[in-house]
Amino acid sequence: MDLSNKPSKAKLIASGAIPFVFVIILIAYIFGPGSDLLDLGVPLPKITMEKIEFIDSEIHVTVRNTGPIPVVIAMADVNDRIQSAAIEPDKFLERFETALVRIPFSWNVAEPYTIGLTVDDGTRFEKEIEAAAPALEPSLELVGFFAIIGTYVGIIPVMIGLLWLPFIKKISKNKYHFFLAITVGLLLFLAIDSVEEALDVSKENLAGSFNGVLLVATVIVLSFLGLYYSGEKLVKKAESSRITKPLAVALMIAIGIGLHNFGEGLAIGAAVGLGSIAFSTFLIVGFALHNTTEGIAIASPLSRDKSSFLGKAMIGKLAVLGLIAGAPAIFGAWVGGFVYSPFTSVVFLSIGAGAIFQVIIIIFKWIREEDDKNLSSAAVVSGISVGMLIMYLTSILV
Amino acid sequence: MLSAIIGVSTIIIFSVFSEAQLEPKMFVTHSGQVIPTSGDVLDPLYAASTVEFDPMEYLREFNYGRVSQLPDGTTLREFTIIAEDDKIQEISPGVFYNVWTFNGTVPGPTIRATEGDLVRVNFINNGSRSHTMHFHGTHPAEMDGVFEPVGPGGGQFTYEFIAGPVGVHPYHCHVMPLEEHIVHGLYGVYIVDPKEGRPAADEMVMVLNGLDTDFDTENNFYAANTIPFYYQHHPIQINTNELIRIYVVNMVEFDPINNLHLHGNLYNYYPTGTDMVPSFYTDMITLSQTERGIMEFKYEYPGKYLFHAHKVEFSEKGWIGIFLVQENLDQKSQTEIEYGS
Structure with missing residues (x-):
């Protein structure tokens, strides 16, 4: 087609736009005035309580209209006992609109509560809180607390894992591939873990109208493609710059794990914020053990970096990679603890999963290039299996 | 175009509630x-x-019917009761809520007669389902409102029976599924006074x-006379040392029992109101489905006194x-008294 020709370009635009015009006409026909084509069945109201916070002597409920019709919130109750309450900005909720319901109530710490909201047609919706905990107010103390948890869970374990680098450097090619494959197993496990977490959050806290499963799938694919594209660019660039290819691969892995750890931090922060878990030292130990394996994943490709041999520069690089992979846990904990929303949680967990799938592809390519285009060697197969098993066993601790 | 659609829908989807600049209430x-x-x-x-239904008006409203004398001297009391089932009422x-009503209200009108009167109820069903009126009390089998469903859209039936026994009784629709017809509101109170009357x-x-x-x-709501919390926000005004008589009927479904506790006082209780001698002097009675009775008491001290189910839920x-x-009595104030104020 000759695009330089102006009339034909106009034709091209027109031919592209015509279907859109028909779509608009179709929508106008279906929804337009006087059309009762869709008046089948009875639309039922639906609201979702997205967040419940316990503040001083009030319970705050963030409610969203997630049904097909506008609703009016008529009444609030706590444990099925009617309470007078306020709703801000007002009680009329259009589709997808949110409001804050304030229920004055002297709640008791650690007790379970069921919060109910009744809409204008008398339908009552409820949400259960396992244990009431004071809502987190962003204080320096709390910021520090989350930073420490993030450090324990994210940075320190990754750094410890990186200490395997000298060991991995000295082993044979076959054993090295075994370690890379372990990494793949570990990451595969983490990715599935993230997907599971994202689906859980979307099922428990996200309204059905967000299509939780498809939201997770879409974000995973977009995250994967975005990182895959930029990763390829980075590796290509590595060939012509002072970054070596192993370092580029390690960096991609660190970024992928970092995105995953952001999601993990988010989950921890949200759990503390929502009062759904009591943070025990045992839990932190479990997370730490679990995440040590992530250090191995970064160390594996790096061990074939021939540019320097454990020099000062290398230690610096390791530290930076460890921070890239581990520090997001801290940011995640802050976001999860202070500005939790189920929607962002699901999105970030899915981004993390997509990032890890991308890292897995990079490592597979790396092994294929090194291992004579072969992915079915005993080292690779057993490595992936061992990786999965290690993760499963350490995950029991969490 | 597409970006405009996405933009607009994003605003709709992610519109966070704005800080409303309204007068604080x-x-x-x-x-x-x-x-x-x-x-x-x-x-x-x-x-x-x-209030579409006024519990304060219902509280003291008794319907004695259109009264006439039969040749043999019997008093005839005629009532017209119309059933409907399409009314949407703001109940709180x-x-x-879609209430099903006798004469437009839940509960239906209080029907009152004296023992031995002939009660004639011209029942018209303007609803969309079959309905009946089933009176508790003594009457012939064909006046029981069970096996004679009255068809929708204007079906008619005349219930006729001699009022008795003395006491307070419920009446309700008895069409299956019975629970559905009762919980939607097709019930009311039927009082039979003794011939010699009761003290003023x-x-x-x-x-x-x-x-x-x-x-x-x-149940999402409970109440005395349908509207939840009504008599809490609109206290029932009574006088010291005046005899108070309450005809109480429990029509709660789903929950096996209900009860009634009075503050700062005890009452004489006449179960079903069939006896002139009280069975209990108490501040707490327990009532099963359609269980009912008469409470009589006087207050000695002025002030605000709660009455409520001691089933706190x-x-x-x-x-x-x-x-x-x-x-x-003379200084009876009409000022609105708000609970908690």
Whole structure:
């Protein structure tokens, strides 16, 4: 087609736009005035309580209209006992609109509560809180607390894992591939873990109208493609710059794990914020053990970096990679603890999963290039299996 | 074009509630706190002007029918009762429920006769389903309102029987599925007075009922006379040393029992009202489905006294009220007294 020709370009635009015009006409026909084509069945109201916070002597409920019709919130109750309450900005909720319901109530710490909201047609919706905990107010103390948890869970374990680098450097090619494959197993496990977490959050806290499963799938694919594209660019660039290819691969892995750890931090922060878990030292130990394996994943490709041999520069690089992979846990904990929303949680967990799938592809390519285009060697197969098993066993601790 | 659609829908989807710049309103919680808000107040507090059904009017309204004498000297009391089942009523502020009604209200009109009177009820069913009137009491089998369903859209039936026995009885629709017909509101009170009459008193009717507004076989609201919390926000005014007589009928479904506790006093209780001698002197009676009786008491001291279900779940879902006892009949004040104020 000759695009330089102006009339034909106009034709091209027109031919592209015509279907859109028909779509608009179709929508106008279906929804337009006087059309009762869709008046089948009875639309039922639906609201979702997205967040419940316990503040001083009030319970705050963030409610969203997630049904097909506008609703009016008529009444609030706590444990099925009617309470007078306020709703801000007002009680009329259009589709997808949110409001804050304030229920004055002297709640008791650690007790379970069921919060109910009744809409204008008398339908009552409820949400259960396992244990009431004071809502987190962003204080320096709390910021520090989350930073420490993030450090324990994210940075320190990754750094410890990186200490395997000298060991991995000295082993044979076959054993090295075994370690890379372990990494793949570990990451595969983490990715599935993230997907599971994202689906859980979307099922428990996200309204059905967000299509939780498809939201997770879409974000995973977009995250994967975005990182895959930029990763390829980075590796290509590595060939012509002072970054070596192993370092580029390690960096991609660190970024992928970092995105995953952001999601993990988010989950921890949200759990503390929502009062759904009591943070025990045992839990932190479990997370730490679990995440040590992530250090191995970064160390594996790096061990074939021939540019320097454990020099000062290398230690610096390791530290930076460890921070890239581990520090997001801290940011995640802050976001999860202070500005939790189920929607962002699901999105970030899915981004993390997509990032890890991308890292897995990079490592597979790396092994294929090194291992004579072969992915079915005993080292690779057993490595992936061992990786999965290690993760499963350490995950029991969490 | 597409980006415009996406943009607009993004605004709709992610529109976070804005800080409304409205006049702050105040509301009082059930525990007496005063809370300011910039938004709307969600409180089952009824201003008299918005009540479609007025519990205060129902409380002391007795229907004696169109009275005439039969040749043999018997008093004939004729009533016309029309059943409907399409009315949507605001039964608590902001909550709308499809009530099925006798003469437009839940409960239906209180029918009152004297023992031995001939009661004739011209029943018209203007509903969309079959309905009947089944009176508790003594009457011939064909007047029982069970095996003679009255068809929808204007079906008619005349119930005729001699009033008796003395006491307080419920009447209700007896068409299957029975639970559905009762919980939607097809019931009322039927009082049979003794021929010699009862001592003069300030008389009232209280139907203890519940409303299952979301059809999950659990009541969302409880009340005395349908509207939750009504007599709490609009206390019933009575006088010291005046005999108070309450005809109480329990029509709550789903929950096996209901009860009634009176503050600062005890009452003589006549189960079913069939005996002239009280069976109990108590401040607490327990009532099963359609169990009923007559309570009589006097207040010695003026002030505000609660009456409520001591099954606290019921009282916290609306079955609670206040007697405002006043010293002197002449100085009866009409000022609105708000609970907690």
